[in-house]
Amino acid sequence: MEKYVKLVDRTLLLTGEWTVEHFNEIRKELENFKNFSFEYVDASRIEKLDFYGAYLIDRYLSRYSIHNLPEKYKKLIELVKTSPQVHPPKRNFIDNLIDAIYRKILDFYEFFVFTGLVFYESVRHIRSLELRNLVKELDEAGPKAIGIITVLTFLIGVVIAYQSSAQLAAFGANIFIVDLVSISITRELSPLIVGIVMAGRSASSYTAEVGLMKVSEEIDLMRTLGISPYASIVLPKLLSSVLLFPFLITYGDVIGIAGGMLVSQFTLGISPEQFLRRLGEVLYPDHFWAGVIKGPIFGGTIALIGTYEGFKVEKKAESIGFSVTRSVVKAIFSIIFLDALFSVLYRWLNI
Amino acid sequence: MAEYLIIVENLVSRYGEKIVHKGLNLKIKKGELYAIVGESGSGKTTLLRELLLLRPIDGGRIIFNGKDITKLSPGELEELKKRIGVMFQFGTMFSSLSVGENLVYVIRKRYKIDKHTAVEMAKIKLTLVGLKPHVFYMYPHELSGGMRKKASLAMAIATDPDVVFLDEPTSGLDPISAEEFDKLVRTLVDSTGMTIVQITHDLASLLFTDRVAVLSEGKVVYEGEPKGMVNTQNPWLRKLVSTLRFRRLILGK
Numbered sequence: 001m002e003k004y005v006k007l008v009d010r011t012l013l014l015t016g017e018w019t020v021e022h023f024n025e026i027r028k029e030l031e032n033f034k035n036f037s038f039e040y041v042d043a044s045r046i047e048k049l050d051f052y053g054a055y056l057i058d059r060y061l062s063r064y065s066i067h068n069l070p071e072k073y074k075k076l077i078e079l080v081k082t083s084p085q086v087h088p089p090k091r092n093f094i095d096n097l098i099d100a101i102y103r104k105i106l107d108f109y110e111f112f113v114f115t116g117l118v119f120y121e122s123v124r125h126i127r128s129l130e131l132r133n134l135v136k137e138l139d140e141a142g143p144k145a146i147g148i149i150t151v152l153t154f155l156i157g158v159v160i161a162y163q164s165s166a167q168l169a170a171f172g173a174n175i176f177i178v179d180l181v182s183i184s185i186t187r188e189l190s191p192l193i194v195g196i197v198m199a200g201r202s203a204s205s206y207t208a209e210v211g212l213m214k215v216s217e218e219i220d221l222m223r224t225l226g227i228s229p230y231a232s233i234v235l236p237k238l239l240s241s242v243l244l245f246p247f248l249i250t251y252g253d254v255i256g257i258a259g260g261m262l263v264s265q266f267t268l269g270i271s272p273e274q275f276l277r278r279l280g281e282v283l284y285p286d287h288f289w290a291g292v293i294k295g296p297i298f299g300g301t302i303a304l305i306g307t308y309e310g311f312k313v314e315k316k317a318e319s320i321g322f323s324v325t326r327s328v329v330k331a332i333f334s335i336i337f338l339d340a341l342f343s344v345l346y347r348w349l350n351i
Numbered sequence: 352m353a354e355y356l357i358i359v360e361n362l363v364s365r366y367g368e369k370i371v372h373k374g375l376n377l378k379i380k381k382g383e384l385y386a387i388v389g390e391s392g393s394g395k396t397t398l399l400r401e402l403l404l405l406r407p408i409d410g411g412r413i414i415f416n417g418k419d420i421t422k423l424s425p426g427e428l429e430e431l432k433k434r435i436g437v438m439f440q441f442g443t444m445f446s447s448l449s450v451g452e453n454l455v456y457v458i459r460k461r462y463k464i465d466k467h468t469a470v471e472m473a474k475i476k477l478t479l480v481g482l483k484p485h486v487f488y489m490y491p492h493e494l495s496g497g498m499r500k501k502a503s504l505a506m507a508i509a510t511d512p513d514v515v516f517l518d519e520p521t522s523g524l525d526p527i528s529a530e531e532f533d534k535l536v537r538t539l540v541d542s543t544g545m546t547i548v549q550i551t552h553d554l555a556s557l558l559f560t561d562r563v564a565v566l567s568e569g570k571v572v573y574e575g576e577p578k579g580m581v582n583t584q585n586p587w588l589r590k591l592v593s594t595l596r597f598r599r600l601i602l603g604k
Contacts, residue, residue, distance in 0.1 A: 019511065020461075020462050020464070020510055020511050021462065023462065023463075023464055023468070024463055024464075050511035050543065051472065051475065051476070051511050051543070052464075052468075052472065052511060055468070055471070055472065055475070072542075072544065075541075075542040076542060076543065079475065079479055079542065080475055085484075088488050089488065314492065315446070315492045316446040316447060316490070316492055317445070317446040317447055318446075318447050
C-alpha cells in the first residue's frame with residue numbers, strides 16, 4: 001500500500017517522512033498518481049521534509065497549490081525551484097588535438113627555459129649552494145645506488161659473454177670474447193645501464209621531492225626570502241649527478257668486465273691472466289673515455305628532467321603521481337635518445 | 352532526552368601521557384546552531400575528530416540520537432555516518448573531481464539516487480550556498496579560498512544530513528565573505544532544521560549562533576547563549592570576556 005501519497009476524496013494526501021532515504025519510494029508512488037485527477041494537495045501530515053522531498057513536490061506537484069504545508073518547510077520549496085541550466089564546456093577532437101600538440105611544444109620550450117634559468121641563477125646565486133645539501137645528494141645518488149648497479153652490470157657482462165661464447169667457439173675465435181665484452185660494456189652498456197637505473201631512481205625522487213615542496217608552498221617561501229630555488233634545490237642535484245655519473249660508469253665497466261671474465265673461464269676456458277693480458281692489448285683508453293664522457297651528459301639530463309617535472313606539479317592529489325611517471329618516462333627516453341646521438345657522433349668523428 | 356541530538360558525557364582523551372579532555376560534557380540540541388570555542392590547543396579539533404568517529408575515545412560516552420556510538424554495530428555506524436556532514440578547515444574536496452562531480456559522488460555513494468536528480472540537487476545546493484552555476488564544472492584548485500569553503504559546505508549538506516560539522520568556517524575569509532558565510536549557515540539551520548556545529552575562533556560568528564560551548568583545560572567551562580559568557584568565574588573566560596573584541600562584538604559596548 002502507499003505509504004507517502006494517498007488519494008482521499010479527490011484530495012492528494014502527503015504523509016510520512018519525505019527525506020532522501022525514501023526518495024525512490026516516494027517518487028514511485030508519485031509516478032502512480034501522475035494520471036489521476038485531483039484538485040487539492042494536503043501536506044499537513046508530512047512529518048519531515050528535506051531538499052529531496054521538496055524537490056519531488058516541486059517537480060511533480062508544482063501545478064497544484066500545496067495546502068497546509070508547515071510554515072518552516074515553505075522556504076525549502078522555494079529553494080529547490082532554482083535549478084540553473086548550465087552546460088559543460090564542449091570541445092571537439094580537432095581542438096583537443098591542437099591543444100595537445102601545442103602543450104607538447106610548450107613543454108619542450110619551457111624545459112629549455114628552465115635549463116637556462118638553472119644555469120643563470122646558479123651562477124648568480126652560487127652562494128646559496130650549501131655544502132651540506134651537496135653531500136646529502138652525493139650520498140643519495142652515489143653509495144646508495146651502488147648495489148643495484150653492481151647487480152645489473154655484472155649480469156649484463158655475464159649475459160654478453162655467455163651468448164657470444166657459443167658463436168665465437170664455432171669459429172675458434174675464443175679470445176675475441178675479450179674484445180667483445182670489454183668494448184661493448186665500456187662504450188655502450190655500462191653508461192646505458194647506469195643511465196636507466198638512475199633515471200628510475202633519481203629522476204623519480206627528485207620530482208617527488210621538488211613537487212611536494214611546490215605544493216606545500218616551500219618554493220614560494222624561498223623565492224620570497226630571496227633564496228633561489230634553482231640554486232639551492234636544483235644545483236646540488238645537478239652537480240651531484242654530473243660528478244657521480246663518470247664514477248658510476250667506471251665502476252659499472254669494472255664489474256661488467258669481471259662478469260664477462262668469469263663466464264669466459266667456464267665456457268671458453270680463458271684464464272683470468274689470458275683475459276687481462278688481452279684486455280690490455282685491445283681496450284684502448286679511447287673506448288673507456290667514449291663511455292665515461294656520456295656520464296655528465298646523462299646525469300645532468302636526469303637531474304634537470306627530474307627537477308623540472310617537480311616544478312610543474314600542481315595542487316591536485318594525483319598531480320605528483322603523474323609528474324613522477326612523466327619524469328621517469330622522459331628521463332629514460334632521453335637517455336636512450338642521447339646514447340643514439342653519441343653513437344652517430346662517434347661514428348662521424350671516427351672514435 | 353529526545354531534544355538532544357548529541358550528548359557528550361565525561362569524555363576523556365589522551366595522546367600518550369598528555370590528557371586532552373578531562374571529563375568533558377556537552378549537549379547539542381536538534382536544529383540549533385552550536386559553536387565550540389576555546390584556546391588554541393584546547394582540544395577542539397580532537398573533539399571534532401571524536402564526534403566524526405575518526406578517533407576512538409579513551410573514556411566517557413558520546414550519545415548520538417539517543418544511542419551510544421561506542422556500542423553500535425558496524426552496520427548501524429555506517430547508517431549513522433550517512434547522517435553526518437563535515438567541512439574541514441581548508442574546504443577539503445576530492446581534488447581529482449570537479450566541484451559538481453564531488454557533490455554527485457557524495458550523493459550517489461550515500462543513497463540510491465539517479466544521476467539526473469543528483470546533478471540537479473548538486474546544482475541546487477551550489478546555488479543555495481551562493482555559488483555561480485559554472486562552478487559545477489570547475490576543479491577545487493581553481494577556486495578561491497572563500498569559494499572553496501562554500502563549495503565544501505555545499506558538499507557537506509549535499510545529502511541533507513542531520514548534523515553538519517564545520518571546522519573554522521570563517522577563518523581566512525574577508526569580513527564580508529565571513530559574514531555572508533555566517534548568515535548562510537544561520538539560514539540553513541532556520542530553513543532546513545538541520546543541526547550545525549561549528550568550531551570557531553571568530554567571535555563575530557557567535558552573534559549568529561544559538562548556543563556556545565567554551566573549552567578550556569580539557570573541560571567545557573561554559574555552555575549556553577553567547578551573552579551569558581559574561582557571568583562566569585573561569586579565568587580564561589574572564590580574560591576572553593575582557594577583550595576589546597568580545598566587548599565590542601558580543602556586548603555591543
